[in-house]
Amino acid sequence: MASGKNGKGGKDRVAVVAGLRTPFTKAGTALKALRTVDLAATVVKELLQRSEVTPRDVTLVVYGQVVPTLDWLNIAREVVLRTGLPKDTDAFSVSRACATSLQAMTSAAEAMLAGQHHVALVGGADSMSDVPLGVSRKLASALTDFQKARTLGARLEIVSRLSLKDLVPPIPGFSREPTTGEQMGEAAEKMAKQNGISRAEQDAIAHRSHTNAARAWRDGTYAAEVMHVIPPPYDKPVERDNVVRDDSTLDAYAKLSPAFDRRHGTITAGNASPLTDGASALLLMREGKAKALGYQPLGYVKSWSYAAVDPGWQLLMAPVLAVPRALERAGLSLADMDLVDMHEAFAAQVASNLKALASPSFAAEKLGRSAPVGEIDPEKLNVNGGSIALGHPFAATGGRMVLSTLRELKKRGGHHALLTVCAAGGLGAAVVLEAA
């Protein structure tokens, strides 16, 4: 797919030239005063400045948010208008649930490979502190009728149709699958049961996520990827992710109560990703353009694949279908990967995905393959933590993973890395990245 060779008659590769993210903070905490569009504009403005790209060179912005709002319709265009990019810069928004910023990146990459753009800015943001509250359908319908009513009698009749409970805003349904009614956490519980994933196994994954993320913060890894944000009332900067636990101990996980199935469940606040605020952005260039402008890329987007499963089956299993396709498109195998970054929606999903990738029966029954995709070496997996510890502002997570993984690949002198993201709706994404 995206693996053409520069200078050998093929297409330019798509280079990731720079990237940045805000701190990821638990919903309702440090960044709660910033709306999704503010988070997006903050990170993009800073990335434009740090990368020293000439704004006129950016001809496309692809950006996304997962939780919608009624206050703007196309967040990508808002990013253009709020960051000093030329006002005639083209911009469109994408949504692929938790894989939104990967979708933003691959949509831009497709346009670049088609020769339509040389420089693009992509990413995603979400504020779970700013979830829009709606009105009940009955109240909405009454308000519409009220506007049309011409007499006092007609208006009183409309009001008399409403009861007190119609005035209560309904709870937003984004964490529940609309067609199955299942919450994400309930789907993860089901995966744990069906795949025989124990509570201890989940807690160990979560503990490792926190331990690795805390170490990466201590050793300076994240300082270079995360900007400082000064939210209203503009008195002190937010400098770090605030979910990561420096003092994570395995014992503490065992004490937490299940959050979704209170009697028999295994999923807790400790082994699930938390509701989070944050934004990420990446600057993409065609390889030739990057070289002409004097940029040393962080790496290249080599191949990608998206897949889907029936949400009523195992909701968060689709990455396992996407991985072999992305690897095949890259002409590589799992064994060729120097790093794997797997989005951690829940530790139960991570363990289920790992088990399925290594399973001969899953390969035969679900992938039509004679051999499993392979086992992932724990030493290569989520080496700087994952979404359980870092947090998961839905649309921002993919950008965080691309940036962090390419920098780590470079640091280790590795060649290739695999990213996987599970997403609502039974969707899954896999991306193969190549070192510069």
Ligand SMILES: CC(=O)SCCNC(=O)CCNC(=O)[C@H](O)C(C)(C)COP(=O)(O)OP(=O)(O)OC[C@H]1O[C@@H](n2cnc3c(N)ncnc32)[C@H](O)[C@@H]1OP(=O)(O)O
């Ligand atoms: C494709 C996808 O990505 S799907 C994923 C979509 N995302 C989701 O569905 C979000 C899932 N997560 C959630 O809904 C929430 O985080 C929940 C329900 C699991 C937990 O929410 P909350 O109860 O607000 O969690 P909270 O952070 O307050 O933690 C509860 C307690 O556990 C403790 N705790 C949490 N993590 C740890 C840990 N690692 N070690 C020790 N204690 C911990 C907290 O300190 C807190 O203790 P306290 O009550 O004494 O203060």
